[in-house]
Amino acid sequence: xxxxxxIVRPDKAEEVVDALAESGYVALTKxxxxxxxxxxxxxxxxxxxxxxxxxxLMLVSESENTSGIIQIINDTAFTGNFGDGKVFVSPVDEAYxxxxxxxxx
Amino acid sequence: MxxxxxxxxxxKINTTKKVLDTLGFPAMTAxxxxxxxxxxxxxxxxTxxxxxxxxxxxxxTMRYIxxxxxTLLVSDQDVSLVxxxxxxxxxxxxxxxGRIFVSPIEEAIRVRTGENGDKAIT
Numbered sequence: 001x002x003x004x005x006x007i008v009r010p011d012k013a014e015e016v017v018d019a020l021a022e023s024g025y026v027a028l029t030k031x032x033x034x035x036x037x038x039x040x041x042x043x044x045x046x047x048x049x050x051x052x053x054x055x056x057l058m059l060v061s062e063s064e065n066t067s068g069i070i071q072i073i074n075d076t077a078f079t080g081n082f083g084d085g086k087v088f089v090s091p092v093d094e095a096y097x098x099x100x101x102x103x104x105x
Numbered sequence: 106m107x108x109x110x111x112x113x114x115x116x117k118i119n120t121t122k123k124v125l126d127t128l129g130f131p132a133m134t135a136x137x138x139x140x141x142x143x144x145x146x147x148x149x150x151x152t153x154x155x156x157x158x159x160x161x162x163x164x165x166t167m168r169y170i171x172x173x174x175x176t177l178l179v180s181d182q183d184v185s186l187v188x189x190x191x192x193x194x195x196x197x198x199x200x201x202x203g204r205i206f207v208s209p210i211e212e213a214i215r216v217r218t219g220e221n222g223d224k225a226i227t
Contacts (some may be wrong), residue, residue, distance in 0.1 A: 026142065029138050095205065097186060
């Protein structure tokens, strides 16, 4: 299993969630986060924004589905400008459902 | 070392903390998050009295459900104990009890002393 954490633009988050739900990946967790990237924030006229609001989407899936999910996120969150976000994939050893106390997704 | 990420109901956080504290795992990070899964309403989580039959018939259309996400780092041999404790406290049998994920962690460092590895998390 893999955990996918995608940091996307707040205005693109709902589009990404809808696209994932259409492909059958309904369950996910959404966090509001603040971050910055290689451009060290953004300069708008005279105001300099050091940290920018983003939305982090977190979902866990079977390893063979990860490339499909990443493709969906990349396609829907893309605008071509700086600040589109990043996707991180990390390993997950075990998953449990609390309601049934069963192992697995 | 393993990282245990548990997404649970917000109203279970206090009992979960208390139980983990008595077991000797007081350190954790808690975050308010929004989640979506099978649960579509929070009628089962309000504090006032609700007709029990309504819990089953009410499907709901909420897009996101407020949840708490706990993150705690434990050494390999404690994983099953902590997972079992969290599951026992949080199981209600209704949809929306949450998920627990266990993932490997390569390194941990305590900032105050510079200790690393298992020493940093105990």
